[in-house]
Amino acid sequence: MGRFVCSAIRRLLTPSPPISESVPDVSPQESPDVSSRESLASTIDYGRLLRWIKTCDSRHTATCITIPAADRPHQIPEWVIDTQDACIVPGRTATRYVALSYRWADALSESERLMLRRSNLAEFQQPGFLSEGVASRLPQVIRDTIDLIKKLDERFLWIDRLCIIQGDEQTRFQAEQMDEVYSGAYFTVIAAASSGLYGQGHSRQASSDSRLPRHSPLEALAEYHYSRLLKSKWAERGWTFQEQILSKRSILFLDHEVFWDCQHALWDEYKLDPDLAGSPNSYVTPYNEMARRLQSNSWPDFSLYIELVCLYNSRQLTDPGDALSAFSGILNRLGRSYPGGFVSGMPRLFLDAALLWQPFSRPERRTQENGGITPIRHLPSWSWCGWRCVVDPWSLRSGLAYIDREDTLPTCGSASTWRTENLVHWSVLSKDMTKKQILPEPSLLETYKSLLQGEGTNLPDGWSRRRKWLRVFFNHKSDPDTRFQHPVPTVQTPTDVPNQETWPFLVGEITRAMLRVRSILRPKDAIHAEAAPKISVFKLRQFTEGPDDIDDICSVVCLQDHRCRWAGILRLMGDDEIHVGADIELIAISSGSVAVSDLESSYEERIEKDGFWTYRGGLTGIFFDRSPSRSGSLLPLVSLGNPLNGAKGNEIYQFYNVLWIERKDGVAYRKAAGRVPKTIWEANCSSPARVVLG
Incomplete structure (x- = not known):
């Protein structure tokens, strides 16, 4: 079926090869300019x-x-x-x-x-x-x-x-x-x-x-x-x-x-x-x-949301502050099937997964220009709309866990085991911080996940439980051809009233930890290979091309705790002032898990392990600088730590999804996102405290 991100994104997001390489010349015959318009x-x-x-x-x-x-x-x-x-x-x-x-x-x-x-x-x-x-x-x-x-x-x-x-x-x-x-x-x-x-x-x-x-x-x-x-x-x-x-x-x-x-x-x-x-x-x-x-969906299709955001967010705007307004028509359409609608471009129902967005290449912070129709505060750092970049679709894959695995397109690879679990009871705040609105949808989604267990569980209206061999899946009456891992909330009474809001602040009781920068892996060199003649040029269009300039490729930060234990990885957003040995503040926004076999394709962990990443189906390789740290404040790690080292493919890696934050006037702003092993986070984190994200 055509409901998933990979095919459309790979065909439309990536730059096409020159026409001479992709299809025979089918252009109109051209002649010298004959006269005028x-x-x-x-x-x-x-x-x-x-x-x-x-x-x-x-x-x-x-x-x-x-x-x-x-x-x-x-x-x-x-x-x-x-x-x-x-x-x-x-x-x-x-x-x-x-x-x-x-x-x-x-x-x-x-x-x-x-x-x-x-x-x-x-x-x-x-x-x-x-x-x-x-x-x-x-x-x-x-x-x-x-x-x-x-x-x-x-x-x-x-x-x-x-x-x-x-x-x-x-x-x-x-x-x-x-x-x-x-x-x-x-x-x-x-x-x-x-x-x-x-x-x-x-x-x-x-x-x-x-x-x-x-x-x-x-x-x-x-x-x-x-x-x-x-x-x-x-x-x-x-x-x-x-x-x-x-x-x-x-x-x-x-x-x-x-x-x-x-x-x-x-x-x-x-x-x-x-x-x-x-x-x-x-x-x-x-x-x-x-x-x-977009016209006909009757259930919240997060894969369609991923496709649209990834195709849109690198486009240019005369006024960068209009980033949400220029996408609002699409959000209006999506909102008809999304309970709760959207907040600052993020689906309230899938907020935990959406907060994990990563840039495909170095992003540019959007700033307000004269004459814009959207205040810049409505483009917060925690939402993709606050940055101009191509959003990496793979960073959002855990949000697709509700779709039955056998429905995944072959181009997406094997069935994904990435999972994200709600950790924080989120609310939003008004610009003056006097008005607060609770976001119940992320917790509601967790409740629906539990319906997978137990044959006798009563299902929400419109949902039915099916069994094929030893597997259980679910269908919704509005779309009997799509199979779900578990039911998801749907809009019971569709409305034509736009259901999107632009609250500038996200707030919750969140655990925090101070971890140390172990190393910074920056791209240093690239190698390019030509496609073998037997590889179809049409097939090459389905491979991710990668950023045009090696300097646009995101660097990776490796962390350790104060007991010299490997403490996870971040993907840098840009050239932030950061140095090896620095202590940085992180907050945990959700918990997650993945099979080691799926983690092997993760950008951050693979670069930390091998110092190498490929684009275009292996035709372009990027080397990352993994030279030893010269900081005298760092002691050798007590263990290698990276879950890809020595782990078996069917083992489950458990972690916390974290944001590196910078505080200004009592408000925390996103600087990078990544993962910290569950045991390491719980050994280093504080008790939950109120954090306001702007």
Whole structure:
């Protein structure tokens, strides 16, 4: 089944190989620049675009077509552009509308600064206002899109800068309703070309059949289109990620090409044609799969959350403080199946597992810029949203323990034994620390885990117990094809009200310990090997590529206690001021366990043991400096300590998940995360005391 993180993340998160290495050249033939943007627009077959729309209308009605506006009042934007009258009108007057997803200019010139504001709202509503002289102040991509909509016989268009009042107190609220805007659109136009809607530089000409790959032309074409899309500037921006995921269907414009992407098909100008008789002629992409799951899930799918966070969090934002707002539409959708919703981007139900997130490469702390719509305090250090980085999906794997092992995709390797157990009764605090809200969901999840035991245990509504051979698993009535290790809480009464909050502080009674830095393992060298000819280039796409620069690879800190015993490992977030022999403060946020056989694939323990880590399926190897410490304050370890040394594969390693913290004005901030052996922690920790995480 397609419910797990590995395939989508490995296909979409990692950089694609150059086209010449990945698929045969299926790009359009290019010729020298013939004239101008108008000549490029004139080569678009608008009849083909209309045929895509109408074919999807007739074939995919149940999944791709938005329901009538009268039946979805919450999905109607406040304002839309009437392209016929060249002004904005109330959204409720439009029977349907098209949405635009595009990239704001990095440095807006005076001519590009036409936006809807409270001060010019009356002018925007005057027929003809968005034509003639005023139109010249709009970016070319907006002018092109307005022209496109008219040619496709549509009338109403939604564009953020012209349909959301900018700088208004309602701006943030409307920005956080993006899921309604894009999922409610008739279709979305995605402008991913380098200039305007149509691009620049060359004319467009369809490729000949002789240039198509022989082995799998449809998949290769789809890979080609998405490799180009993911390399565009549009794909680097934060807001555009949810705009595509939330759209049920889109027409995508890149330089020299255009293609269609909906819940059931991908069509283009070359070979993927809905009217091509007698052969398969559509292709479902990983984005389609995620979009369908996002629209229809009836239970809290943590694997989908992992996929979306890992694909999003490295994207750029004009204002870093908007990191949560640019993801809020996705959280709104996920929240419909997550009891309790989200707090600062973290699922309350899976909070213990989510707090274990690690950066895939060195992260950058997000700071507030002028004009942002989210206070920086709402991007706390304990949440991934407080840092710009690719989140390592493997660091969150213990949160998938509720899914039956046999349902795990083969690409994820053997069944994982990683487990996380709730340790702290968490609460959140308001900005002024006067308001407190208890988070009962992590403890509730622990209660559901206990339902695995005992045949006579009464199950929550909707759940049933099954047995296959000697194994017991569970099903939920809403999704009988998915098997669960144990029941999980579900939303009993779905609501359309967004269920996400941005409390800046996380608080609980937590044990702490002072441990000593034994060594710091930093990357020092890399070796690269070429793929063997017999290894498929398509298969290579499934391997993790690793950071582009060796300096971006995270270092590992090895710890010892004051009795010179090995005391665990941390993954550093960056170039923090830390030296061998320093005493650092750690807090235990949960307990965990794993079989030694699974621990062998862990980044931190493997580097500490071997001083080596590989990417790209072993084709790239990174060496870490393991030279002996020169600190005279450290004595030899009384034991090697690393659980990989001499342990058998079926042995269970028990540990505490810890955060290295730094305190400022009574608030603790995350500096790194890692693991400490259970016996070592319990021998060194204090009694639980109140800790406020910011």
